Amino acid sequence: MNLNHFKELIDFELEEFNKSLAGKRPESLYAPICYTLDLGGKRMRPLLTLIACDLFDGALSEAVKPAMGIEIFHNFTLLHDDIMDKAPLRRNQPTVHKKWNADIAILSGDTMFVQSFQYVMQAPAGVLKEVLDVFTKAAIEVCEGQQMDMDFETAPNVSIPHYIKMIGLKTSVLLAACMKIGAIIGGARPEDANHLYEFGKNLGIAFQLHDDILDVFGNSHKVGKQTGGDIVSNKKTYLLLKAMDMADRYKKEELMMWLHASESNAAEKVEAVKAIYEYLGVKALAETEMMKFYDKSLLHLNQIPCNPDKKQQLINFAANLMQRES
Amino acid sequence: MNLNHFKELIDFELEEFNKSLAGKRPESLYAPICYTLDLGGKRMRPLLTLIACDLFDGALSEAVKPAMGIEIFHNFTLLHDDIMDKAPLRRNQPTVHKKWNADIAILSGDTMFVQSFQYVMQAPAGVLKEVLDVFTKAAIEVCEGQQMDMDFETAPNVSIPHYIKMIGLKTSVLLAACMKIGAIIGGARPEDANHLYEFGKNLGIAFQLHDDILDVFGNSHKVGKQTGGDIVSNKKTYLLLKAMDMADRYKKEELMMWLHASESNAAEKVEAVKAIYEYLGVKALAETEMMKFYDKSLLHLNQIPCNPDKKQQLINFAANLMQRES
Numbered sequence: 195m196n197l198n199h200f201k202e203l204i205d206f207e208l209e210e211f212n213k214s215l216a217g218k219r220p221e222s223l224y225a226p227i228c229y230t231l232d233l234g235g236k237r238m239r240p241l242l243t244l245i246a247c248d249l250f251d252g253a254l255s256e257a258v259k260p261a262m263g264i265e266i267f268h269n270f271t272l273l274h275d276d277i278m279d280k281a282p283l284r285r286n287q288p289t290v291h292k293k294w295n296a297d298i299a300i301l302s303g304d305t306m307f308v309q310s311f312q313y314v315m316q317a318p319a320g321v322l323k324e325v326l327d328v329f330t331k332a333a334i335e336v337c338e339g340q341q342m343d344m345d346f347e348t349a350p351n352v353s354i355p356h357y358i359k360m361i362g363l364k365t366s367v368l369l370a371a372c373m374k375i376g377a378i379i380g381g382a383r384p385e386d387a388n389h390l391y392e393f394g395k396n397l398g399i400a401f402q403l404h405d406d407i408l409d410v411f412g413n414s415h416k417v418g419k420q421t422g423g424d425i426v427s428n429k430k431t432y433l434l435l436k437a438m439d440m441a442d443r444y445k446k447e448e449l450m451m452w453l454h455a456s457e458s459n460a461a462e463k464v465e466a467v468k469a470i471y472e473y474l475g476v477k478a479l480a481e482t483e484m485m486k487f488y489d490k491s492l493l494h495l496n497q498i499p500c501n502p503d504k505k506q507q508l509i510n511f512a513a514n515l516m517q518r519e520s
Numbered sequence: 521m522n523l524n525h526f527k528e529l530i531d532f533e534l535e536e537f538n539k540s541l542a543g544k545r546p547e548s549l550y551a552p553i554c555y556t557l558d559l560g561g562k563r564m565r566p567l568l569t570l571i572a573c574d575l576f577d578g579a580l581s582e583a584v585k586p587a588m589g590i591e592i593f594h595n596f597t598l599l600h601d602d603i604m605d606k607a608p609l610r611r612n613q614p615t616v617h618k619k620w621n622a623d624i625a626i627l628s629g630d631t632m633f634v635q636s637f638q639y640v641m642q643a644p645a646g647v648l649k650e651v652l653d654v655f656t657k658a659a660i661e662v663c664e665g666q667q668m669d670m671d672f673e674t675a676p677n678v679s680i681p682h683y684i685k686m687i688g689l690k691t692s693v694l695l696a697a698c699m700k701i702g703a704i705i706g707g708a709r710p711e712d713a714n715h716l717y718e719f720g721k722n723l724g725i726a727f728q729l730h731d732d733i734l735d736v737f738g739n740s741h742k743v744g745k746q747t748g749g750d751i752v753s754n755k756k757t758y759l760l761l762k763a764m765d766m767a768d769r770y771k772k773e774e775l776m777m778w779l780h781a782s783e784s785n786a787a788e789k790v791e792a793v794k795a796i797y798e799y800l801g802v803k804a805l806a807e808t809e810m811m812k813f814y815d816k817s818l819l820h821l822n823q824i825p826c827n828p829d830k831k832q833q834l835i836n837f838a839a840n841l842m843q844r845e846s
Contacts, residue, residue: 219664220664220667220668220671222667222670222671223663223664223667274626274627274630277623277626278623278626278627296622297603297604297670298667298670300600300603300604300626301600301604301663301666301667301670303630304600304630304633304663305660305663305664307630307633308656308659308660308663309660311637311652311656312656312660315649315652315653315656319649322648322649323641323645323648326637326641327641330634330637330638330641333634334631334634334635334638337549337627337630337631337634338545338546338549338631340627341546341548341549341624341627342546344548344623344624344627345546345548
């Protein structure tokens with residue numbers, strides 16, 4: 195399992211894709227697609243697809259196009275989410291709906307969506323239907339998760355199990371689908387493909403909880419953006435929901451006061467809410483929750499009989515995700 | 521070829537689909553999907569898919585799910601187009617982005633897009649890849665057509681060949697894909713499936729030109745909406761582009777004056793532009809163009825060796841489309 199080689203395969207596909215779009219018309223449709231994919235990213239999803247395929251000694255050449263399809267799909271969801279979230283920046287660059295407009299962002303997103311299917315469809319014929327079933331199920335669930343996330347903005351009460359369900363759909367099922375698709379193409383037995391799905395799903399939830407923690411407690415220099423964005427926007431993350439659960443009447447009132455404070459005191463608000471989080475110890479509780487899902491993911495991975503060296507490398511990959519600072 | 525039976529099959533699928541969504545959560549995601557499909561429509565695309573399959577004595581049960589997938593896809597495009605066109609009404613009912621909001625319209629549209637794939641994916645395994653290739657190619661082209669249409673709004677010069685290319689992509693390729701997919705599932709030889717594709721493509725262009733004519737010269741009672749909408753919105757249809765081509769300097773100035781007139785004189789503007797169209801004879805020219813594509817479609821249909829009764833019924837179906845008043 196040579197991760198650098200896997201990355202090269204993905205970068206090659208990305209380059210080929212971008213080349214195939216160069217000069218394509220209508221330009222107003224295709225330029226935003228190239229722009230979006232050029233913004234970069236960790237390419238974690240296609241990487242996990244190749245890792246899963248390799249875990250069962252499958253042929254990477256059969257997995258690389260579907261892996262690429264999932265990366266295009268992921269970028270499509272970011273593009274449409276940015277319209278809905280009115281996000282001005284993505285990876286420090288203007289979002290498509292800001293650089294062009296919302297109509298172009300909708301339509302170039304739709305086009306990327308079709309392109310993602312065209313790549314996933316290149317899975318070997320013998321497993322095509324199975325791969326497409328996993329992919330489309332995940333795609334629907336990602337939409338459900340995004341809708342839940344939007345509904346939460348105005349919902350008076352969001353429970354923690356509900357929040358976990360939302361991040362499970364919005365973030366984790368796609369990671370789970372990556373792993374399962376890689377496993378299927380790699381020739382895994384159905385039970386092993388399912389264990390890898392559960393590994394990806396639980397790891398994804400742990401990953402998102404880690405993200406919530408980093409947004410508040412991360413080193414802004416390492417995270418690459420100002421920390422506290424979730425606090426400023428009153429985002430109902432695990433930390434906020436847990437704090438509301440834990441707080442006594444007085445702390446709850448203090449927290450509510452900050453939630454309703456005007457945005458002009460952003461830095462002050464971040465510091466104040468962070469202090470409440472620290473007082474209530476919600477960081478440690480979030481880390482415990484994160485480790486619970488992380489451990490669960492490893493339990494599933496351990497059920498799979500495969501090359502122990504490759505398995506260890508995947509464990510290392512997962513551990514790195516949990517220890518990352520950005 | 522029993523068209524009523526075909527319609528029943530499609531209506532049954534639509535009902536089953538709607539039932540499967542009832543009560544599904546998040547409700548804010550699924551309610552707009554049921555609403556959109558409940559708005560009705562001619563269901564022309566799935567009907568053409570079944571007709572094409574039957575033309576080669578194929579099993580309708582194998583074509584009905586892909587046919588349904590194309591209908592869902594078509595409705596998805598209407599949903600997203602309505603956001604981009606800021607349309608308040610669709611079939612006399614509020615559009616999804618008006619009844620709910622634009623974010624919900626984007627996301628429930630995305631979900632319908634995945635659902636359309638899930639239906640098309642139910643094509644028989646032996647032709648699955650081929651069917652998906654035709655479907656995804658058409659889906660991309662529909663996006664290209666919509667982008668061209670949006671680009672035309674601000675383009676200073678749009679040529680008639682360019683306009684024909686746009687409606688070919690935006691409207692016709694999906695009709696063409698319906699027919700080709702039906703033919704493939706029905707077991708047609710590749711050359712016959714391609715002839716049916718060309719039949720659908722040319723018929724679709726004729727159909728859209730007919731729509732352009734109806735919008736201006738139709739009986740508003742029969743069309744079911746106020747005629748002249750294209751004139752009011754300065755839409756660059758075949759009629760307007762041809763009028764610009766045909767007009768002498770003075771008529772062109774008159775036309776330009778109306779194009780820049782304020783919307784408060786909508787009825788007056790419609791009458792005036794219609795009078796210019798009549799003076800220049802562009803209605804007859806549009807009809808000639810329409811018949812050119814209609815005749816071309818029939819040439820392709822005639823190349824296909826199949827049951828003459830069924831072929832005649834398809835010819836009748838196409839002739840009805842050309843003579844429709846709404």
